[in-house]
Amino acid sequence: MSTYTWTEAPAWMPDAVLYTDLSDEATNREVYFCIEDRDGKPFPMFVVNDDDHWYTTESTEDWPIVEKYVPREEWPEPMYVGERGPKTRTPDLEIRFALMDYTADLAAQED
16 A cells, blocks of 8 residues: 555546645645546546556556556556556555545436
């Protein structure tokens, strides 16, 4: 489990739920945890801004960059991790809670 301090994502990124800033004086680096509603089911993803170059777990080509910041074993279910992905996943508690809250909100909308 990583040691990031996740905070509420900025309003300008409406699909982002959580955010952590890993920037230093020379480089802008941010990691966003996003969740979208796709056919009534949560679709979680990580998005990385590495000095205005954007990478997402939605694109397998971007996975090596995203994994520098959030290893695949920290990607929550139901996020796809590939056929040879880790058997055990240990996402941050904030990530798990955000996904549980989003899932509960979707279920409440169906009622």
